[in-house]
Amino acid sequence: MLDRLFSPLTINGKTLKNRCVVTPMLMNFCEEDGTCTERFAAYHEAKAKGGFAMIVTENVAVTSVAKGYQWIPGLWKDEHIPGFRDLTDRVHQYDTVIIAQLNHPGRQASEKYAKAQSWAPSAIPDPYHNEEMPHEMTITEIHKTVEDFGDAALRAKKAGFDGIELHGAHGYMIPEFMSMYTNKRTDEYGGDLTNRMRFALEIIENVRQKCGPDFILGYRLSADERVTGGLTIEDTKAIVPYLDQAGVDYFSISIAVNATDDQMIPSMYYRHGYQADYAKEVKDVTCKPVITVGRINDTRIAESILRSHKADLIGFARQSLTDPETPNKAREGRFEDIRKCVGCLHGCVGHIDTGLAGSCELNPLVGHESDPEYQTVPAEHPKKVMVVGAGPAGMQAAIAAAECGHQVEVYDSDRWAGGQYRIASIPPGKGEITAFLRWQVRELEKLHVPVFLNTTVTKELVLEKKPDVVVAATGVTPIVPKKIPGVQNPNVVLGQDVLKGAVNTGRRCVVVGGGLVGVEVANHLASLLKEVTVVEMRDGIALDEGPAPRKDLLQDLANNGAKAYTSTTVDEITDHSVIVSGAHNEEIPADTVVLAIGRVSNTALAEELTAAGVDVRIIGDAKEPGLAGAAIREGYLLGRHL
Incomplete structure (x- = not known):
């Protein structure tokens, strides 16, 4: 039933083994000077190993001041090449194409991280940095930036990337020139569409001159900027044929800018595949492959989009965080084994926006793929473990402990597994939480871990069972x-x-x-x-x-x-x-x-058991009320290190 999704597609001489693409997401995994790290490489390698046909990295800075965040990758100097060569070699061993997305954030650069005033076509502040006035670029500076993009593309080629993608979306520098929302110039780079496209077309020409015709050149664009005076889908359909003719090999279609960023990075309140219709309109005006994105967390929905001829490739951005093995599992028909992104945006966007490294609330391994602390190691002395509470923390602890060889049982007084997180699934837009909880239950079933629901755990029951360890994931009590x-x-x-x-x-x-x-x-x-x-x-x-x-x-x-x-x-x-x-x-x-x-931690049983001399480990809301991600991570690490 996934024939289209798992059919090959060739882009400029490179054959993709399927239509599953990891589209760019900022994660803050590189060094402050843009150098590739083991963390960055292992993070991408996990997705390649999981079966994705093409990975497009998060935006790679083309100059040292092209930074909107602190730890983004860079290709502005030759010293960056060796680290990224290691990354591309590791990805290629899984027959995965890897693309470097090149970007200059323009007015969206942050003086805090760039250590310099931002550059833009016009002196109009960005909504997110409205206290910082960007420098209005001169013609000489425009020409220099064109060269910067071309030089970075050449370094990407030397580093083993199969191509580059120009970030022409989301209100960064390239679309700032393209859009009358941000471009108020009256020279040869402003006014008529011919002039506003000039910057992008010159970059494409420069990349082609330096990298040759056999290097993939993709282009990401916001099909509709969703702001007054911004680019609309009709503008985009007029622009795409010129980019196509200039040498673009594929188009990646998104929407919105910073002022409408909730539409750019959709939460759980957006419908699945809500941007696919924009991709379809772009597909109607080009013969080049088109990628669509936007709340696509199910390969069966991806297949329906392909069968509807709305796109040629499917971007699984945040879904690839929640489960980097999504393609392999789907190809084998193991749909219930796939963790699905619930659109919470807490670990990915929430952490990035507060200056932290990205993560995933439901997948503790993100960013720790090669971290020894997170690896599964068989227990030297397996223990008998009793988990009290079948919420996300308790079940994750049980899964991790069982994977390490411990003998585990799970108990909960409710008729349903899931605890407070299941209750959180009930309001509008949050139903997909139950899919994650069902995934946890299924993992326990596969590991032959018994789950006793409708069972209240007392001190007497614990003393009768004589566990080596009790994991108290007993949740909270309302105030x-x-x-x-x-x-x-x-x-x-x-x-x-x-x-x-x-x-x-x-x-x-x-x-x-x-x-x-x-x-x-x-x-x-x-x-x-x-x-x-x-x-x-x-x-x-x-x-x-x-x-x-x-x-x-x-x-x-x-x-x-x-x-x-x-x-x-x-x-x-x-x-x-x-x-x-x-x-x-x-x-x-x-x-x-x-x-x-509000809520307070429920520790009554833990305190009673501790007084009786039982080894009790308190986790999740029972330790401190909070979001599910912290509880899941805590359970995962406890189970790994009992």
Whole structure:
């Protein structure tokens, strides 16, 4: 059923063994001077080993000041070549084509990392760096930058790359010249489309002159910049034939710029393959292969896009983080063995945006592919391990321990595996979380680890089982603020009970607590056509969520008709209302009041067992409430090193 996806395709003399492509993602794995590291090489090698036909690296800086982040790769000097030669040699042994994406961020460079003022076609600040005014490039500087791209491409060829991809998307320097959103020049590089394309066409010509005709030259572009005055799909369809004629071998189609970055890097609130229609329109105006991207985390969806003739190749960017073996597993029909990206953006985008190295919430190995601490080593002295709690932390600990040869059993008092993470799957847009939890359950089944659900673990049961180690992944307990008058009224319920289906609510609901959990509970209720008001003491809601998914969540909340009262305190709960003060002083009618104020770690069993002399290891929310990624990583490492 995946005949198209696993059919070959030739690009400028290089035959790709299938249509699965790793499209670029910034990971911050290189040295600060742009040098390739073992971490960077091993990260890409894992994807090649996993069966991807082509890998396009994250944007490689063409000059030392072309930096929007601290640890990006570089090809601005010959000293970079040996490190990348090691990378390409390791990738090629798996019959995988590897492409270096060349980039100059233009006005999106950061003075903090570039140590210099950014360059741009016009002196207009970037929304993300709006305190930094870019230098308006001179003609001489434009010509120099053209040469920089060509020189970097030649170094890529010497380093063993099969080609380069010009980053002409997402508001970086090349599209800054192309778009009237950012280009206000009136010389030969501004105004008419002929002039605005000149910079890109000169770079293509320079690369071809220096690297020859048999070197792959790809071009990534934002088919629609999704901003007022930016490039539209009709502009793009006019531009593509000129790029094609100039010598581009394939097109990689994305959308958006920094100002619309939530559309560029989609969260769980976007539909699968939502950019494929843009790729189809580009495919209609070129005979060159076209790559599509955008929330494609299932090879069967990828196949449908290919069968619909919307694209020739499929970009599995974040899916390749969650499971770098996606192509191999799909080719073997092992669909349930594939971990699927849930679009949380916490480890990838969230870490990068805070200056950290990239990761994946669901795959602890990302960035640690050759790290000894993360490898599976058979236990010298296998232990009997009892895991209490079948949430993501507990199950990951059980998987890792069983892989090392320990005898493991898992227990949970709920009828479902998944703990708080399963509850988190219930609000709109988050259903794919259950696929990951099912993946964990299946891994335990394959390892013959018994999972006892509907089973409450007591001290007596533990002493009867006599485990060598107890892993306490016992989760959290919701906070009930007893100081609020009326909080014990029968119309007051817990947010987690609402999501679990343990209670229903009336038509008018007030959710007390505007953190991520409270807002997701509110969105769930609003999607059921309830009248919902969120009350939050802080000056914003869902402030503990990342910028892109938060933006999408709040938009969905607004679309569902919910209201939010911020900088507002609950003074009293009555049988039919909630009395608040602060920014809002009123009595809000309410049939049901939902508490989502916070959670505390549940350590009662762990403390009781420790007092009885049992070796207890506390992990996940039971140790410290937080996001699933930290809990999964903690469970993984504990299981590896019991």
